[in-house]
Amino acid sequence: MRNSLTFLTRTPVVAALLVALGVAAEFASGSTVQIWSFLLVNVLLAQSINVLTGVAGQISLGHAGFLGIGAYGSALLMKNLGLPLPLALVAGAVMGGAGGWLLSFAAGRVREFYLAMMTLGFGMIFYEVVREWTSLTGGVVGLSGVPSPSLRTLMLFGWRIDPVAYFQITLAVVAGVVWLLRNFITSPYGRAFFAIHVSEVAAGSIGVPRAATKRNAYTLSAALAGLAGGFYAHLVGYLGPETFGLHRSVEALVMAVVGGLGTLTGPVLGAIVFTYLPEKLQVFAEYQFMVYGLILLLSFVLLPRGLAGLLLPRPRFSKDVEALPPPPPVPYTATGTGPLLSAEGVSISFLGLRALDNASVTLGAGEILGLVGPNGSGKSTLVNIISGIYRPGDGVVRFDDGTLTGLPDHAVARRGVLRTFQDPRLVPSFTVRENVLLGGHRLYQQNPLAAALNLPGALREDAEMLGRAEAILAMAGLSHLADTPVRDLPYGDQRMTELSRVILANPRLVMLDEPAAGLSEGELHKLGGLIRHLKAQGVGVILIEHHMDFLNELVDRVVVLDSGKVIYQGGMAGMYRDPAVVAAYLGTETHPGESVHA
């Protein structure tokens, strides 16, 4: 079923369907054209929720507020100031976007339940403002006389727009917006939205700034809702506060969820269902929202990926470009005179627990350093401090010829300091290739507009990055899995995918947190190969690992931590003989070549 309907998403088929729909409107009844126009408004609204919730993972229970801002904004500007339709619609979208941008400052600080409550509050405030600001909005009586095709008062450059022409204009704009959204979602910016959705810490680790990315998601989503509001206002010719109440926000959310979040076809399918459903539900008029609730519950249980997940194949999250051959790798030469990294006298406490106590570590370019010690000795904490997740209470982290201390994690990643996590943090719905492409985030030069318009420069950069990704996938032995979603892969392949993502970022320093855990012999061999490749490129590598055999083969030096203090620095051979290390970590029974299960 899914594959047989794939053709419906092909560009020529979609274009032919759109033209057919535009022509069909000429022959359809007035009420049919009216419903089709409502459907298009719903498509925009559902896409708007999808960008925020399905793609960037931020819930909104107040989206009707943005719809209302666009609707009243566009209607008032045209009615009172005589702005032409295109400008009024754009102004409505800009006003909605500005509202989303403002809300994002508060919303970006909270998550889940609190975010839901905050956006709900925004929707309620908007509703009350519209009701009470009678002089501007007409209050509960509403705003009538909004230029509209049904009243025959809507003009465009001296041409009177009838309902059919209005539908055709809306269709063209909605098709254009969805095309732009598709290009945007398959660009590094769209993938960054998904990265934030899954794990803000992992997104930060590849250079995605969480606050700015969330702000962009709110602004874009609210601008789309504002645009939907403008089209709605001129479609109906009358605005009242009841249209923009809580029920409208919930309806928009249900529409996107039932259609399928995270895809572009899902909101279209959801909009079709929820434009026609209210008519069919007339018999249950009083219970309409109970029925919506039931549909939502059933959809979560039976269609977790919505109608789009049931009917259509998985969408792509990268551009459909031909990979360009990657440039030959150029080994790094350090720009600073000192070591590549030096953490000096670093300390941090958690509720009185001294997790790191005056710890100092240095690392040269092209050096592999093993970081070992018993559980809870502070290894991950040190990596978290270097990567900007924690700020040390004392001490300084120098990198190359600058300082990392105090920089947020995404800024550290942008300097070329990359890491993996104990539990691989990937986007589960992305394929291996798409996850690896996420690593390129810090390197892309294209701007969001160029990405959304598929400009040649942006496509060329995508093709170059794809070529580099393919080469890394081949090196990691993942080429045959490149098109597999990572949620379907075993742990070992996920770890290799995460490391490949790091390599694509062109790192200068890589920190790997227990990369060998759970890997088979073959996978360990591949992992060792990738780490040696990094070394050969002049990349510094810090390896947190309990697998002594694996460390023995790779590292130049080890640093041993115990209770947050450095108790040993030097070669592996010396470590086995060091009494402090033996007492704290290895135990008397451990010999070179054994794994330590601390």
Ligand SMILES: Nc1ncnc2c1ncn2[C@@H]1O[C@H](COP(=O)(O)OP(=O)(O)OP(=O)(O)O)[C@@H](O)[C@H]1O
């Ligand atoms: N965010 C935090 N809040 C409270 N305590 C923390 C936090 N992060 C680390 N710790 C504590 O700091 C100590 C060091 O933890 P850390 O994770 O760095 O150890 P580790 O050496 O990496 O251990 P493992 O080998 O088990 O990963 C532990 O006691 C841990 O509970």
